Each structure stands twice: as structure tokens, then as C-alpha cells.
Amino acid sequence: MDRGTRQAAQATGTAAAAKREDIREAVAQALDESAFHANQGIRPPTLVVPPPQVGHAAARFSRTARHEMLMFDDPSGCLDQGVPERKLVHVANCMRGAAAQVPAVRQITSRQGLLRDAPIGTIAWQQGAHARLIPRIPFRLSVIDRTVALLPLDLDVFYNGMLVVRDPVVVAALVRVHQGWWSSGEDPGADRPAHELPGYLAPVLGCLTEGLTDAAAAARTGLSRRTYARRVSELLALLGAASRFQAGVLAARRGWL
Structure with a gap:
């Protein structure tokens, strides 16, 4: 890689990192605003799910989906942060069930995440879900039927605790974030030979x-x-x-x- 190419790559990476941090800050601000309005009785309050209950709660919410699930997920980040693989296998089973039952499942992950997920199956694009690849997800997210959003407490790992957001203003904003990244993402099936049966x-x-x-x-x-x-x-x-x-x-x- 020559110097000019290297500098261009570094600039692109810096811009992407800045965009990611801006989005995370905007999400945090939206949650703070939602909490303020919830205290006034204007909007639905956000529910906090403690770590031991996250797996069961997330599975329960995924089973309620009827029309659509929008997700940011990257199993490689979970593995790097010490999340037990058995927890990811549980998530993978839930995702395969969702892909089989929900008409539209759209997952955004990274190429590294897709590669490391191969033996687990959390990203269910080969089971009927749709996926897009971006360099790095801004945070983890699951939006169910555009009515409820699930977010990690730290925005990174559900294993550490989860927020259940029903505030329609926040949910709509999260849907727009997902749509923006989706439109710029890469289809992981684009390189599949045209003659191959999915x-x-x-x-x-x-x-x-x-x-x-x-x-x-x-x-x-x-x-x-x-x-x-x-x-x-x-x-x-x-x-x-x-x-x-x-x-x-x-x-x-x-x-x-």
C-alpha cells in the first residue's frame, strides 16, 4: 500500500469512527430525553433488564415479532469481550427461529463478525434473513415491529444488561439510523455465483x-x-x-x- 492510499484509508477510518461516536452520543441523548418525558408521564418509560434475565427477555421479545426485525449485531465483539459462546448459540437459535417466522429480518454486521459467526449462526442471512456488512457497527440493537427497541445498557454487549425502549420517538429514530447504515452496507451474498441455490x-x-x-x-x-x-x-x-x-x-x- 503506497503512502497516498494509506493516508486515504486512515482518513476514511477516522471519519467512520467519528460518525460512530456521534451516533452513540445522539442515542444516549435521546434516551436521556425520553427518561425526562417519562418522568413527566408523557412517554412510556424505559425498562432495565438485569444481566441474568437478558437472554430469556430477548428471546421472549423476538418471539413476539410478526412483521419485521431490524438489528445491529456483531458476534466477534461479543467473543472479544468474554461473552460465553453458549450464550451466542442461544441467540443463534432465536435468530434462526425468527428468520423462519418473521417476513423481514434485516441484520447489519461487520465482515469480521460474519466470518467469526460462521460456526455459530447468529447472523441468519443464509437461513432467510437479510444482511448488510459495514466496517463496524455503531452499537447493538434489535427493533421489533417498529414498536419496541432492545439496546444494551452500555450500547455494546447485551450480556451486561438490556434496555427495553417503547418510546415511539426514540424507536423511530433508531429505525432511521438502521435504515441509513443499511443503505450504505454491502450485501454478503453479492459474491455468490448466480447459478448457486441459496x-x-x-x-x-x-x-x-x-x-x-x-x-x-x-x-x-x-x-x-x-x-x-x-x-x-x-x-x-x-x-x-x-x-x-x-x-x-x-x-x-x-x-x-
């Missing part, structure tokens, strides 16, 4: 070729009927098929069967 669609293709009804296929795959139908549509679009029968024919030609 792993999370393989069970759907199998059900199609067996001629199962949507109800039977949803039961077999553990998906809701709505999510199963959505993945069928995604498979047809991927193959350029006009019907389920044609999808089977085109999949066979590609060697997917």
Missing part, C-alpha cells in the same frame, strides 16, 4: 418437487404459511419461472435437483 431455499425447492401443499410444506420446513409462500415467490423469481412446475424444470436444468 441454502435457505433448498427445503422449499424440495417441497415443490414433491408437490406438497403450502400447509404441508410449511409444517415440514417449520415456516409460517406466509413466509413459505414468500420464499416460493423468491425461488420462482430467482429461476425466472412463471409457475411452480416450470420452477422444477428449470431447477433440474441447473443441477439443483
Whole structure:
């Protein structure tokens, strides 16, 4: 790397770090403002979940999701800060369940996080969730159906305690932050060969070729009927098929069967 390239990279890194700190400070200020209004009885109060209860509380909230989950997550940071891997495995199981049941799961992580997460599966983009990669997440976050937000007490590790935010002003602001980073992130599946069948669609293709009804296929795959139908549509679009029968024919030609 020549000097000019190195200086440009350093400048980009410095700018990204400054942006991250600005966002974290803005979140802290928004929480302080929310607490002030909650004390006046104007907005819903923020609930503090102590460390021993975080895992169960987070799992309970994820099961309530019906439409959408927006997340900042980076398992590599958790591993570096001493979070037990068994805790991450628990989170991974919750995320796989969410990816199977919730129509839209959007996770933002870092490339390092995605690589270190491979044996764990917290980032469920290969199970039907959608993901974007950025150099470093600004903080950890989970927004459920745009009505409740889960934040770590220290903004970094849920394991150390969690905030449950229902203030609609704060939740809307966190959604906007997520959308901004999402639009600038990199799709981890962009480098996947066009001829390759995404792993999370393989069970759907199998059900199609067996001629199962949507109800039977949803039961077999553990998906809701709505999510199963959505993945069928995604498979047809991927193959350029006009019907389920044609999808089977085109999949066979590609060697997917």
C-alpha cells in the first residue's frame, strides 16, 4: 500500500469512527430525553433488564415479532469481550427461529463478525434473513415491529444488561439510523455465483418437487404459511419461472435437483 492510499484509508477510518461516536452520543441523548418525558408521564418509560434475565427477555421479545426485525449485531465483539459462546448459540437459535417466522429480518454486521459467526449462526442471512456488512457497527440493537427497541445498557454487549425502549420517538429514530447504515452496507451474498441455490431455499425447492401443499410444506420446513409462500415467490423469481412446475424444470436444468 503506497503512502497516498494509506493516508486515504486512515482518513476514511477516522471519519467512520467519528460518525460512530456521534451516533452513540445522539442515542444516549435521546434516551436521556425520553427518561425526562417519562418522568413527566408523557412517554412510556424505559425498562432495565438485569444481566441474568437478558437472554430469556430477548428471546421472549423476538418471539413476539410478526412483521419485521431490524438489528445491529456483531458476534466477534461479543467473543472479544468474554461473552460465553453458549450464550451466542442461544441467540443463534432465536435468530434462526425468527428468520423462519418473521417476513423481514434485516441484520447489519461487520465482515469480521460474519466470518467469526460462521460456526455459530447468529447472523441468519443464509437461513432467510437479510444482511448488510459495514466496517463496524455503531452499537447493538434489535427493533421489533417498529414498536419496541432492545439496546444494551452500555450500547455494546447485551450480556451486561438490556434496555427495553417503547418510546415511539426514540424507536423511530433508531429505525432511521438502521435504515441509513443499511443503505450504505454491502450485501454478503453479492459474491455468490448466480447459478448457486441459496441454502435457505433448498427445503422449499424440495417441497415443490414433491408437490406438497403450502400447509404441508410449511409444517415440514417449520415456516409460517406466509413466509413459505414468500420464499416460493423468491425461488420462482430467482429461476425466472412463471409457475411452480416450470420452477422444477428449470431447477433440474441447473443441477439443483
